[in-house]
Amino acid sequence: MDQAVDQYIRFLRLKREIPTINYLQRLIQHHLTLVPYESFSKFHYFTLAPDFIPPLPLFVHNLVEKGWGGTCFTLNMNFARLLTELGFTCSFVRVEPGHLAIMVEIRGKKVYVDVGYGSPIMKPVDLEARPQHKMHGFGEEITITQTKDQLYEIDRKSNGKTFVTKQIIWEPLTEEEILEDIRQSYLDVDENITMRRITAVRFNGHQCFYLRNNIMKVMTFRNIQEIKLNSLEKWLKQIQDVYQIEEESLLESIDFLNKRKIVLFGA
Template identity: 30%
Template sequence: MDDQTVRRYLRRIGAQAPGEPTVDLLRDLHLRHLRAVPFENLSIHLGEPITLDEGVLVAKVVDRGRGGFCYELNGLFASLLRALGFPVTLLSAQVYTPAGTLTHPFDHLVLRVDLDERYLVDVGSGAHSSYPLRLDWPEPQADPSGEFLVVDGPDGDVDVLMDGVRQYRAEARGRSLTDFAPTCWWQQTSPDSHFTQSLTCSLLTPDGRVTLSGNRLITTVAGERTECALDGDDAVRAAYRTHFGMELDQLPTPPRPAVVA
């Protein structure tokens, strides 16, 4: 990532020109990213192919003001961090289902940043920690988004818990972004993918979170959740503009409800 792109990216997340790669800078960039760049899967429902090419991701997230899902957001954030001098490793993660089982490898992408300690960085989840998590810390970690715990798993892997609930298991082995391309393709094309079955755009706010799913606007303020149905396409476009800074010429087509045999 060249210097000009770095400057545009920093403006996108409202960050100043940084100094040395420190924990404080990492925390600041992490929070700013979560509050500026939404977690969204609109491309899948707009018929836009998702490719893990840095130039394409920069054009989408930095220049067009869009968001993305984990492969896009964490993949691009890794490039920014590296350009700023942070040692970054991409990690594959498996997500825990409500039944307590794990999904397939490469279902999620997270980052490890090695500074004075090792930190788990994730700006590509719908709802996760506001700040990086210490990987080698055995005690609960307080965060504005909840209480997190990182525990040892098999073969050097780690499990991440949020408010006592297991979220995902991250591998120890480093990966390249191209390793995630097959699963990225599956996520955007398979009828079994969560992302083809749902439509979401979600952003962390200073006092909670705002989410738009189809025409349902969901806001959480100080832990209190409010949901309302927006009336008509103009209202939905206005919500994308107001809450996420997105100007959409075309609205995404909501997925059809699954047919129960």
């Protein structure tokens, strides 16, 4: 385990330090920059088991060797495992529908951490400090508002328009308590949109690269450029350039969707 933790930390271009809010913030920022949110690996893990979350050593191996990150369960569960190994106290929180985040307890505070939402939540958020928090980045505005005791609404807006709203249930959970949530996230049905489209997000300096199937948006603080990737060759090259994900898993994902009658390139 120590070897995997050291590899993970090296990949994040950081070193082991004592647990502090400042260190936690740097871990989050480096993670969002260097580890992609992507669904290619989710399709692969689904073929292994309908509730498979890679253990930390396998997660780190696939991150280093294949460029994989994951979706919310894989990213946040393994980031929490890393934080725990580094001396932080972590548990999980449901973000309904269909999402998972981390509660980190440090110096008497409980802070909200999320490296698995494909969003620029670049710092730990002390939810209990005030009734509303606002964050901005890459044309996105994120507002977290307390609605009831232990309940918060997280609203994401782009160009002033809400595109997703979820509810944070601010109660600590263990890995064992979220097993059913994991199984639900892998449901191989059309209603589970995560299993019916390709998504990848990476933050790189002043740019955010957002892939949805064969359209990539390049977002800065000032504008959005849309790139249509109309051929498989162009798609493969662009994704490898931006996300550094190996080709085999990209082709696997195309095949996964083809088998479910979702065709991105030709017949």
